[in-house]
Amino acid sequence: xxxxxxxxxxxxxxxxxxxxxxxxxxxxxxxxxxxxxxxxxxxxxxxxxxxxxxxxxxxxxxxxxxxxxxxxxxxxxxxxxxxxxxxxxxxxxxxxxxxxxxxxxxxxxxxxxxxxxxxxxxxxxxxxxxxxxxxxxxxxxxxxxxxxxxxxxxxxxxxxxxxxxxxxxxxxxxxxxxxxxxxxxxxxxxxxxxxxxxxxxxxxxxxxxxxxxxxxxxxxxxxxxxxxxxxxxxxxxxxxxxxxxxxxxxxxxxxxxxxxxxxxxxxxxxxxxxxxxxxxxxxxxxxxxxxxxxxxxxxxx
Amino acid sequence: xxxxxxxxxxxxxxxxxxxxxxxxxxxxxxxxxxxxxxxxxxxxxxxxxxxxxxxxxxxxxxxxxxxxxxxxxxxxxxxxxxxxxxxxxxxxxxxxxxxxxxxxxxxxxxxxxxxxxxxxxxxxxxxxxxxxxxxxxxxxxxxxxxxxxxxxxxxxxxxxxxxxxxxxxxxxxxxxxxxxxxxxxxxxxxxxxxxxxxxxxxxxxxxxxxxxxxxxxxxxxxxxxxxxxxxxxxxxxxxxxxxxxxxxxxxxxxxxxxxxxxxxxxxxxxxxxxxxxxxxxxxxxxxxxxxxxxxxxxxxxxxxxxxxxxxxxxxxxxxxxxxxxxxxxxxxxxxxxxxxxxxxxxxxxxxxxx
Numbered sequence: 001x002x003x004x005x006x007x008x009x010x011x012x013x014x015x016x017x018x019x020x021x022x023x024x025x026x027x028x029x030x031x032x033x034x035x036x037x038x039x040x041x042x043x044x045x046x047x048x049x050x051x052x053x054x055x056x057x058x059x060x061x062x063x064x065x066x067x068x069x070x071x072x073x074x075x076x077x078x079x080x081x082x083x084x085x086x087x088x089x090x091x092x093x094x095x096x097x098x099x100x101x102x103x104x105x106x107x108x109x110x111x112x113x114x115x116x117x118x119x120x121x122x123x124x125x126x127x128x129x130x131x132x133x134x135x136x137x138x139x140x141x142x143x144x145x146x147x148x149x150x151x152x153x154x155x156x157x158x159x160x161x162x163x164x165x166x167x168x169x170x171x172x173x174x175x176x177x178x179x180x181x182x183x184x185x186x187x188x189x190x191x192x193x194x195x196x197x198x199x200x201x202x203x204x205x206x207x208x209x210x211x212x213x214x215x216x217x218x219x220x221x222x223x224x225x226x227x228x229x230x231x232x233x234x235x236x237x238x239x240x241x242x243x244x245x246x247x248x249x250x251x252x253x254x255x256x257x258x259x260x261x262x263x264x265x266x267x268x269x270x271x272x273x274x275x276x277x278x279x280x281x282x283x284x285x286x287x288x289x290x291x292x293x294x295x296x297x298x299x300x301x
Numbered sequence: 302x303x304x305x306x307x308x309x310x311x312x313x314x315x316x317x318x319x320x321x322x323x324x325x326x327x328x329x330x331x332x333x334x335x336x337x338x339x340x341x342x343x344x345x346x347x348x349x350x351x352x353x354x355x356x357x358x359x360x361x362x363x364x365x366x367x368x369x370x371x372x373x374x375x376x377x378x379x380x381x382x383x384x385x386x387x388x389x390x391x392x393x394x395x396x397x398x399x400x401x402x403x404x405x406x407x408x409x410x411x412x413x414x415x416x417x418x419x420x421x422x423x424x425x426x427x428x429x430x431x432x433x434x435x436x437x438x439x440x441x442x443x444x445x446x447x448x449x450x451x452x453x454x455x456x457x458x459x460x461x462x463x464x465x466x467x468x469x470x471x472x473x474x475x476x477x478x479x480x481x482x483x484x485x486x487x488x489x490x491x492x493x494x495x496x497x498x499x500x501x502x503x504x505x506x507x508x509x510x511x512x513x514x515x516x517x518x519x520x521x522x523x524x525x526x527x528x529x530x531x532x533x534x535x536x537x538x539x540x541x542x543x544x545x546x547x548x549x550x551x552x553x554x555x556x557x558x559x560x561x562x563x564x565x566x567x568x569x570x571x572x573x574x575x576x577x578x579x580x581x582x583x584x585x586x587x588x589x590x591x592x593x594x595x596x597x598x599x600x601x602x603x604x605x606x607x608x609x610x611x612x613x614x615x616x617x618x619x620x621x622x623x624x625x626x627x628x629x630x631x632x633x634x635x636x637x638x639x640x641x642x643x644x645x646x647x648x649x650x651x652x653x654x655x
Contacts, residue, residue, distance in 0.1 A: 007549045011463055017455025018464070018473060021523055024516050025476045028487055031494040090323045097320030110324075116639045117331060119570065121577030123606050124628055127613050128334045131341070131621060162330050169327075193309055195316035216482060223484020225580035230613065250486055254583050257493070275490045279483065286482040290475065 032279055035272030042266050043067045048273060054236035054252070056267050064266050069274065071236035075153070075246030079232060080221045082157025082242060087164040087217060092210070094165070095172030096198055111173065117166035126230030129159040134231070141243075151233035151245040160227050168217040175209030176202060180300055205300070212292035219285035223278060225250040249274050335632075338625050345626025348414040348427065349376040349384040351403060360396065362427060376409070378427045378619050384409060388618065417626060421594050422608060426619025429612070431627050433594035437507055437602035438576060440595060444511020445518055445575050450568060453522030460523070461530040462552060480520035488517040489584025497585060505587045508598040513585055514575040521571040529563025530556060562649035566642040573638040577631065579606040605631050 040048070043064050051068015058064055098107050134150045141148030148154075183205055187197040203210065233245030234255060256271035350373040351360060362375040375381075380400060382388045389397055403409040420430030456477070464470045492513030496502045502509045533556050541551040557564075582588075587607050595602035603611070605627060612624040 003547060003549075007547055010549050011459075014455045014459035014463060017452045018459040020452050021456045021480070021519055022473050022476055024491070024519060025480050027495060028480075028483070028491050031491055032487070035494070090327060093320045093323040094327060097317070097324050101317050101320055112643055116636070119574055119577070119635065119639065121579065121606055121631065121635070123577070123579050123609055123613075124338065124632065125334065127609070127624060127628060128337060130613070132333075132337050162327070162334070165327050166331075193313040195313045196309070198316070219482060219484070223486060225484070225486045225583075226610070229580075229583075230610075250484070250580070253486060253490070254580070257490075257584055258586070258588055272490060272494075275487055279487055282482070282484055283479060286479045287475070289482075290478050 028279065032272055032276040035269055036276040039266070039269035039273040042269070048270075052238060054247075056256070056270055058266060067266075067270055069249075069277070071238040072247060072249045072252055072274070074238060074240065075232070075236065076222060076248040076250075078153045078240055078242065078246055079157045079160060079228060079248060080218065082154060083160035083164055083221045084214075084218060086158065086161030087168045087221075088214060090161075091165055091168030091213075091217070092172055094169040095176055096203075098169070099173050099176040100194065100198055100202070111170070114166045114170040114173070118170055120163075122163055122224060122226040123230070125159045125163045126227040129155055129227065129231035133159060146243065148243050149233070149245040151231065152243050153232065153246045154242040156228050156231040157242065159231060160221055160224060163224070163227060164217050164221055167220060168213060171213035171216060172206075172210055175206045175213060175296065178209070178296075178300060179205055206296070208292040209296040212289040212296070215285045215289035215292070219282040219289070222285075223250065223282050225254060229254050249278050253278075338628055338632075341622060342625030342627075342629040344385045345417055345622045345629075346414050347385075347411045348416070349381040350374060350410055350412050351376045351380070352408040357396075357399060360399070373410070373412070375427065378425065378617075381427055382618050384411070385622075417623070422590060422592050422603070422611070424590075426615070426617050426623055429620075429623055431605060431608060431630060433591060434603050434605045434608035434627070435630075436594045437510075437591075438604040440507035440598055440602060441510040441514060441604050442572060442576055444508055444598065445514040446568075446572060448512060448515035449518040449522055449571070453519050453568075454526055454564065456519075457523045457526035457530060458552065461527050462548070462556065477520050477523050481524045483520075484580075485517055485578055486580040486584065488513055489581030491516060492581060492585050503599050503601070504585070505589050505591070505601045505603070506599050507595055507602040509585050510582050510587055510602065510604060511598075513581050514578060517578065517581060518571045518575050521574065522568055525567025525571065526560075526564050529560040529567065532563065533559045562645050566646045569638055569642040569645070573635050573642075576638070577606055577635055579610055582607050583610070 048067050048069055050070060051066075052070050053066055053068045054071045055066035056064075057066055098110055102110070133155050137152070137155055138148055138150055179202055183201055184197055187201040188194070192200070228248045228251050232251055233247050234251065235245065236247050236252075237244055239246065253271045253274050256267045256274075352373060360377055360380050362377050376384065379391050380396075383392055383397060383400060384404075392400075400409065416428065417430045418435075419432050420428060421433030423429040460470070460474060460477075464473075492509065496509045496512055497504060502512075537555055537559065538551050541555050542548075546554065582604060587603055588611060589601060589603070590611070591601050591603045593600075609624055609627045609631065612620045612627065
């Protein structure tokens with residue numbers, strides 16, 4: 001009878017572990033939501049989401065001004081778009097090459113390499129951006145008579161694209177490799193060349209998974225912090241010019257929270273408001289991506 | 302007909318070349334990044350030394366006189382930079398001439414910079430080292446492991462082996478999968494609120510850092526552990542159950558041993574990710590300048606990535622070298638961890654061919 005009792009206790013312990021993990025998620029939502037509500041008690045939702053100037057400070061009269069987050073959203077959008085413009089074509093092509101063209105031995109070397117590279121701390125990329133890429137681009141800009149900010153969105157986006165690349169290609173490669181072999185055989189048997197098979201059969205078949213890979217990479221790029229903290233600017237510019245410095249949501253969260261500040265400070269609360277926006281955005285991207293992967297598994301499981 | 306075929310074959314060749322080209326391009330970029338960091342970082346492991354008697358006092362390191370009593374004494378930061386990179390900095394022309402003279406007499410040399418590994422942070426780049434940060438990282442990771450490992454494994458076992466298949470469980474699964482992809486900075490926000498504001502733990506301590514990173518690693522461990530548990534064939538469980546084993550016996554005698562290589566790999570990789578993480582630790586205030594290595598979990602501590610971040614913001618030339626050196630150490634540790642994970646996966650890979 002003792003063993004039955006142990007069985008039950010173990011089961012309860014495992015259940016509590018699972019609940020604990022879910023509690024983290026609830027904890028994130030509740031804590032972010034709570035602080036965000038306190039923030040919105042001081043700054044109106046409309047001013048925050050649609051305001052055009054980001055320069056948070058408190059006027060002597062006690063009025064809170066400069067909490068318009070639009071420049072941060074456009075900055076994040078600009079840097080992320082540059083990164084995805086590099087990672088999307090390059091990542092897909094690398095995945096196609098490794099999965100369909102490369103010899104199995106080459107694939108066996110590159111697949112773990114990609115996974116290792118995807119785990120490199122992003123700090124390293126940020127450091128490379130400020131010490132090497134920024135001076136290089138500035139001298140390049142000088143010779144071409146283009147004024148280029150040393151914290152320009154172009155540099156941050158470029159480095160972020162390189163950072164995303166191993167992750168993106170690893171995910172895409174998984175998607176292509178998981179496709180059943182009969183698809184390839186059928187297509188080649190009908191006389192299609194390898195590239196026609198890839199473009200007209202394999203890529204459409206893997207489309208939900210590829211979209212999922214894209215969305216997961218996008219959500220990683222949006223939430224990426226260290227590269228932009230090091231390589232992007234602090235001043236909020238409302239611009240789509242990649243040669244100018246822009247700031248992002250994550251940079252401002254770090255900026256608002258580093259240094260000793262009171263918890264009741266509106267700036268601190270603003271960081272949680274931004275964090276909440278970030279959470280909602282990445283949450284939807286992740287859910288969509290996971291749905292895509294699930295659908296793909298259901299078809300080709 | 303033939304021209305059409307030729308066109309298709311040409312397209313085929315171009316497509317393949319494009320794939321190869323982008324692979325090479327990506328490798329080139331990554332090669333440049335690591336090459337550059339290697340070149341700037343390697344000098345950090347060496348320091349310039351001068352024969353003390355033959356050199357003017359101001360070329361020697363002001364701190365070194367208290368440490369080095371032998372024949373060779375560490376040179377000042379400016380001399381160090383000049384000797385390694387030929388970068389004159391604040392040195393006067395006479396100084397550079399006397400260094401050249403020392404060089405021709407073999408009275409200046411490069412030696413292994415042990416201080417880089419044994420010292421902690423300092424405001425002088427030539428005296429700064431990574432020991433405190435390494436120790437902080439170790440303590441932090443220990444906490445991360447102790448919290449995330451048991452809970453993560455337990456949750457994965459429940460979801461994979463015991464959970465009923467209903468809509469509640471579906472939502473729990475979806476939440477955990479989603480949590481594994483949430484930006485790390487948000488775990489920092491949660492850590493700040495929960496551990497510092499709510500519980501009131503001391504701010505830049507290894508305990509808070511480790512707990513925060515534990516929150517971050519937990520869902521990743523759950524996802525990877527579940528993947529390796531689900532790879533264990535059902536026949537194995539059925540056979541054990543059929544012979545009268547209880548579910549717990551099946552689990553501990555058959556399922557877990559069979560899934561152990563995968564679980565270990567997943568845990569090592571998630572710890573490696575936690576080791577390289579900076580953003581959530583910035584949120585909980587681990588950015589302070591800390592010159593003494595931590596001696597307990599509650600002492601103010603810093604970790605290697607945060608140390609790198611702090612150094613990278615210093616304007617002094619010497620810190621660029623230190624930053625790259627510390628990055629090299631970090632990458633080496635991560636490489637070793639990844640290699641270990643890969644080795645375990647290859648060595649103990651079980652092929653369930655039934």
